[in-house]
Amino acid sequence: MSVRSRVAAVTAAVAATFGLLPALAGAQTTLKVGDMAPDFTVQTVTAKGVEAKPFKLSEHRGETVVLAFFPKARTRGCTVQMESYRDRYAELFKGGSKVTLVGVSTDPDSALVSWANDAKFPFRFAADTARAVGVAYGASKGTGFHSRHLYVIDPTGRIAYITTPFNQMAADAYTELGSAVSKATASK
Numbered sequence: 001m002s003v004r005s006r007v008a009a010v011t012a013a014v015a016a017t018f019g020l021l022p023a024l025a026g027a028q029t030t031l032k033v034g035d036m037a038p039d040f041t042v043q044t045v046t047a048k049g050v051e052a053k054p055f056k057l058s059e060h061r062g063e064t065v066v067l068a069f070f071p072k073a074r075t076r077g078c079t080v081q082m083e084s085y086r087d088r089y090a091e092l093f094k095g096g097s098k099v100t101l102v103g104v105s106t107d108p109d110s111a112l113v114s115w116a117n118d119a120k121f122p123f124r125f126a127a128d129t130a131r132a133v134g135v136a137y138g139a140s141k142g143t144g145f146h147s148r149h150l151y152v153i154d155p156t157g158r159i160a161y162i163t164t165p166f167n168q169m170a171a172d173a174y175t176e177l178g179s180a181v182s183k184a185t186a187s188k
Helices: 003-017 076-087 109-119 132-136 171-186
Strands: 044-046 064-069 099-105 124-127 150-153 159-163
Touching: 044 109, 064 171, 076 099, 076 109, 109 124, 150 171, 159 171
Parallel strands: 064 099, 099 124
Antiparallel strands: 044 124, 064 150, 150 159
């Protein structure tokens, strides 16, 4: 078996474990507003530690979910982005009332827990170390870091807003995000 075949087999096994096999097997990778968001299951963390129950997107129907893909914890641009989310959490994400924000990166859960604790982030992070969620949402080509993509998923599970790349340095990017979250939340 070639190295490429072994990597493909391991990737498929990981994807199957997390319910993402269709996304990696050539299913839709160019998502657009109105599409059903690809379902996934991934381990999430908060400032308190690793959550006991994995995060499954389809279990969050009835609420708005924001997936914020970012390259790497504790780097300058990612810190600006996540601290802006923290500082505007009540305004942008309704304080977590029927809105779930998940920051998604390839960082291991230990790095994300430490960062969330140190910076007092009030939201979840997903440790997408296998990159399966990033591949399903076009934020990763399966290697390296995730691109800075952002998706707002409405309470019915449809993609309501996409911005790629999300410009974490532009004030109007946060204004647009807040409007998209409000609109998606009102659409249920």
